[in-house]
Amino acid sequence: MELSSKSQYALLALLELAARYPQGEPQQIRQIAAQHHIPDRYLEQLLATLRRGGLVRSQRGAKGGYLLARDPRKITLLEIINCLEGSNSNQVARDSSPQTPENAVVFEVWQEAHQMANAVFEKYTLKDLCEKLDAHRPKNLMYYI
Numbered sequence: 702m703e704l705s706s707k708s709q710y711a712l713l714a715l716l717e718l719a720a721r722y723p724q725g726e727p728q729q730i731r732q733i734a735a736q737h738h739i740p741d742r743y744l745e746q747l748l749a750t751l752r753r754g755g756l757v758r759s760q761r762g763a764k765g766g767y768l769l770a771r772d773p774r775k776i777t778l779l780e781i782i783n784c785l786e787g788s789n790s791n792q793v794a795r796d797s798s799p800q801t802p803e804n805a806v807v808f809e810v811w812q813e814a815h816q817m818a819n820a821v822f823e824k825y826t827l828k829d830l831c832e833k834l835d836a837h838r839p840k841n842l843m844y845y846i
Contacts, residue, residue, distance in 0.1 A: 705786065711751060712781065713739065713745065714739070714748065715756070715769070715781065716834060717737075719738070722773055726768075726769060727760045727765055728766045729744055729767075730766070730767070747785070748767050750784065751781075751784060752770075755771075756770055765821030774826050774827075776827045777824075777825065778823075778825045778830070
């Protein structure tokens with residue numbers, strides 16, 4: 702199991718939007734793309750997909766850009782991944798090879814792994830990721846002598 706570059710780039714962009722959610726401040730594609738080294742056109746396509754999925758909204762005008770459509774506490778990682786990859790990406794397809802006991806066992810374990818991964822993605826929200834990011838950032842400490 703692997704996080705696709707599509708999902709990874711989208712999560713980076715959504716983290717930027719989540720950080721600015723309290724201020725209601727839209728972010729422009731070029732700002733996000735430059736900060737995270739994402740090609741502008743690719744990010745534009747990803748945000749359009751997220752907009753169609755109801756996760757972000759666009760605001761026109763000179764101070765326009767993209768904003769989260771809902772509170773970051775209400776957007777799960779599973780919802781984001783399903784929006785980008787399709788809800789069928791969570792389904793484990795049975796191999797077209799003959800059904801042997803060995804194949805059945807491997808399929809069962811693979812299916813269990815997908816269910817556990819989905820449970821983790823369902824558990825975490827964008828807000829949770831923002832909090833984890835804040836915990837990883839270095840603190841600006843001032844020392845007075």
